[in-house]
Amino acid sequence: MAAGTGLRERKKAQNRQSLHLAALRLFLEHGFDNVTVAQIAEEANVALTTLFTYFPAGKVALVFEQDEDRPAALRQAVQNRAAGTDVIRAIEEFMNSRLPFDTEDKHSRDVLELIYSTPQLRSYVRAKWTDCEDDVASMLAPCQPTAPAASLHALALFILECPDLAAREPSPHEALSMLLDNLRRGWGLEVSSS
Known part of the structure; x- marks a missing residue:
């Protein structure tokens, strides 16, 4: 039974990876708007229904290999941060491990471009971040115990817009750090570097 479950999970992962790679290949070659989900399914040698089983959000989601529960992953990263690391620094470290910052090779930079x-893709990526607003506001609350909820939500939204802003810069990691440092100072959340 365990071996069957393992095989099933490996097959699911293989199908998901095949669809993702086929979609990227076609999108990069022909442009996002010029490729259909049927073409992607055919390229990956799977049924169209299989494509939607793995990527229910359709064509937009195919660009992204994993469809993590971003708020849960972000909460976990903040909860598991090293001692002496403030909440915003933990969020920055998490952001640096996700798009648009994991672009070490040419292929990744092509995908980022x-x-x-592509407005639909950019909107999808931004929504992955801004959907974390309530979670980030609750993480910030202990840093600013007397702050009104609206202030915490505003700071959360500013933080969550930083990946989109930083991605447009020649050095996204440096831009992200600068933006978050400015927010930290502006909101009086400076902590010692020790």
């Missing part, structure tokens, strides 16, 4: 030149 695809995302930021």
Whole structure:
């Protein structure tokens, strides 16, 4: 039974990966708007229904290999941060491990260019961050115990817009750090570096 479950999970992961890679290949070659989900399914050698089983959000989601529960992953990263690391620094470290910052090779930079030149994809990426607003506001609350909820939500939204802003810069990691440092200072959340 365990072996069957393992095989099933491996097959699911293989199908998901095949669809993702086929979609990227076609999008980069022909442009996002010029490729259909049927073409992607055919390229990956799976049924169209299989494509929607793995990527219910359709064509937009195919660009992204994993469809994590971003708020849960972010909460976990903040909860598991090293001692002496403030909440915003933990969020920055988490952001640096996700798009648009994991672009070490040319292929990744090409994918980033695809995302930021396609309004639907850019909107999807931004929503992945801004959907974390309530979670980030609750993480910030202990840092500003007397702050009104609206202030915490505003700071959360400013933080969550930083990946989109930083991605447009030549050095996204540096831009993200600068933006978050400015927010930290502006909101009086400076902590010692020790």
